[in-house]
Amino acid sequence: xxxxxxxxxxxxxxxxxxxxxxxxxxxxxxxxxxxxxxxxxxxxxxxxxxxxxxxxxxxxxxxxxxxxxxxxxxxxxxxxxxxxxxxxxxxxxxxxxxxxxxxxxxxxxxxxxxxxxxxxxxxxxxxxxxxxxxxxxxxxxxxxxxxxxxxxxxxxxxxxxxxxxxxxxxxxxxxxxxxxxxxxxxxxxxxxxxxxxxxxxxxxxxxxxxxxxxxxxxxxxxxxxxxxxxxxxxxxxxxxxxxxxxxx
Amino acid sequence: xxxxxxxxxxxxxxxxxxxxxxxxxxxxxxxxxxxxxxxxxxxxxxxxxxxxxxxxxxxxxxxxxxxxxxxxxxxxxxxxxxxxxxxxxxxxxxxxxxxxxxxxxxxxxxxxxxxxxxxxxxxxxxxxxxxxxxxxxxxxxxxxxxxxxxxxxxxxxxxxxx
Numbered sequence: 001x002x003x004x005x006x007x008x009x010x011x012x013x014x015x016x017x018x019x020x021x022x023x024x025x026x027x028x029x030x031x032x033x034x035x036x037x038x039x040x041x042x043x044x045x046x047x048x049x050x051x052x053x054x055x056x057x058x059x060x061x062x063x064x065x066x067x068x069x070x071x072x073x074x075x076x077x078x079x080x081x082x083x084x085x086x087x088x089x090x091x092x093x094x095x096x097x098x099x100x101x102x103x104x105x106x107x108x109x110x111x112x113x114x115x116x117x118x119x120x121x122x123x124x125x126x127x128x129x130x131x132x133x134x135x136x137x138x139x140x141x142x143x144x145x146x147x148x149x150x151x152x153x154x155x156x157x158x159x160x161x162x163x164x165x166x167x168x169x170x171x172x173x174x175x176x177x178x179x180x181x182x183x184x185x186x187x188x189x190x191x192x193x194x195x196x197x198x199x200x201x202x203x204x205x206x207x208x209x210x211x212x213x214x215x216x217x218x219x220x221x222x223x224x225x226x227x228x229x230x231x232x233x234x235x236x237x238x239x240x241x242x243x244x245x246x247x248x
Numbered sequence: 249x250x251x252x253x254x255x256x257x258x259x260x261x262x263x264x265x266x267x268x269x270x271x272x273x274x275x276x277x278x279x280x281x282x283x284x285x286x287x288x289x290x291x292x293x294x295x296x297x298x299x300x301x302x303x304x305x306x307x308x309x310x311x312x313x314x315x316x317x318x319x320x321x322x323x324x325x326x327x328x329x330x331x332x333x334x335x336x337x338x339x340x341x342x343x344x345x346x347x348x349x350x351x352x353x354x355x356x357x358x359x360x361x362x363x364x365x366x367x368x369x370x371x372x373x374x375x376x377x378x379x380x381x382x383x384x385x386x387x388x389x390x391x392x393x394x395x396x397x398x399x400x401x402x403x404x405x406x407x408x409x410x
Binding site: 052054 | 297331
């Protein structure tokens with residue numbers, strides 16, 4: 001159980017789970033996106049995320065010290081042991097909803113990685129310093145599409161608005177911090193003003209209103225997930241569930 | 249297990265071995281050209297991945313292993329490091345020319361080039377025109393973007409600034 005892990009392992013697990021689930025969700029678009037360029041973009045972002053997840057989950061396993069590698073953590077845990085934020089597990093919905101999710105998440109991730117890159121914890125810093133350059137591309141991609149859809153046709157605008165409206169309730173969880181975060185030494189709450197500023201600037205360009213504040217939905221960090229994550233895992237983990245320990 | 253007869257007494261020889269190990273995705277350039285070999289010293293070769301999720305990372309390590317083993321450097325360890333993070337500024341001048349000849353516009357150089365918005369126009373690797381436009385910032389591999397030349401009408405890949 002995640003509760004028994006050392007605080008730094010918890011932090012690495014959360015970072016890895018966020019990236020893994022974000023990457024798995026985005027990969028569902030592969031072959032289905034509205035245009036070839038979009039298909040390539042989302043698959044590339046997914047690949048970056050899964051790469052980052054491999055590094056962070058590997059680190060979590062090392063800190064835990066029980067011989068679990070990144071694959072074991074990705075494929076051999078059940079839903080309640082996942083510590084990703086609820087935002088990344090939300091279904092893709094239409095393209096605008098996917099972009100809304102990536103928009104909220106990638107700006108947070110870029111700010112978080114930038115802070116982590118100068119952390120005193122060298123292993124975290126090394127992964128983050130590498131990943132932050134990739135995430136900058138993701139945030140730009142998402143922002144460009146928010147503007148294009150928001151400032152596009154009535155239809156695209158309505159869909160972008162609906163996507164943001166759905167995803168916004170999961171934003172507060174990103175900046176939630178506990179004792180594990182304290183061990184890592186990154187103040188997530190302090191990232192919120194910069195995140196607000198970035199998103200507001202893009203929304204202004206997109207001629208979109210910031211969605212109304214809602215009661216935040218929390219729980220992912222403690223393993224309390226929406227129904228959606230279980231279905232995602234049943235597909236992602238199918239092979240190891242059907243053929244435990246299979247290698248090739 | 250290959251019995252190693254040589255520890256690295258001649259880093260120049262190891263360097264020559266690595267100069268013949270191509271990148272699996274872009275075989276026109278070697279692992280040295282790409283700047284992913286960070287150090288060659290006593291008993292080890294230090295490499296760094298390009299992108300966190302680059303699928304070529306494992307293939308590159310295996311290709312280097314095979315090349316070292318085949319040249320009597322079976323005892324040389326391959327160490328992977330993430331820090332400092334790889335940057336396209338580490339691609340050698342020779343590597344940049346090889347990319348261009350292969351049809352891939354080399355990445356813009358320098359920290360300023362990393363600014364994602366208003367990226368400077370790529371030079372078409374076929375006709376040399378700067379009258380080009382970006383089609384997609386993400387391309388066929390993590391390291392490339394899709395561009396199009398408006399002068400000769402050919403699409404081309406551009407190595408992403410990283």
